[in-house]
Amino acid sequence: MQPLKMLNNVQKARLLHSLLLNEMPDFISYLYEYTESVLDSKEELRSSWKEQLFGVDFWFELAEGIKSRAERYSKDLRRSSGVFADQLFDGYSAMFTVHVLTQYAIRPETNLKFKQAVELLFN
DSSP, X not given: OOOGGGOOHHHHHHHHHHHTGGGHHHHHHHHXXXXXXXXXXXXXXXXXXXXXXXXXXXXXXXXXXXXXXXXXXXXXXXXOHHHHHHHHSSTTHHHHHHHHHHHHHTSTTSOHXXXXXXHHXXX
16 A cells, blocks of 8 residues: 555545445535535625635536536445545545535544544545
8 A cells, every 4th residue: 555645535535435434425415415505505605705726616616516426426426435536536526525525524423533534534
């Protein structure tokens, strides 16, 4: 296995999924709800969007892409670490998904091991 600092987002996501398979249904549900929330509150987000690394419209595009893949691969995302990692953590999509992952990890009800794994792999 490579050192953690040498892993890319897809490899990290594959490892997270493999280690904590039982947590994936809850995270994937949260991810879907989060994308719905972003897409349902476009005007509110647009008005509050501060100077970021990229524009708000790009954020909406990322959310739409993740939502589409979450719907298309819903069962496979839960079962397959490869599908989970490749569909949600490849390319620019990783910016959105890692953000949602870190938001999920800071919730009080999130499993402690999951929180620690996210911290280790993605922060």
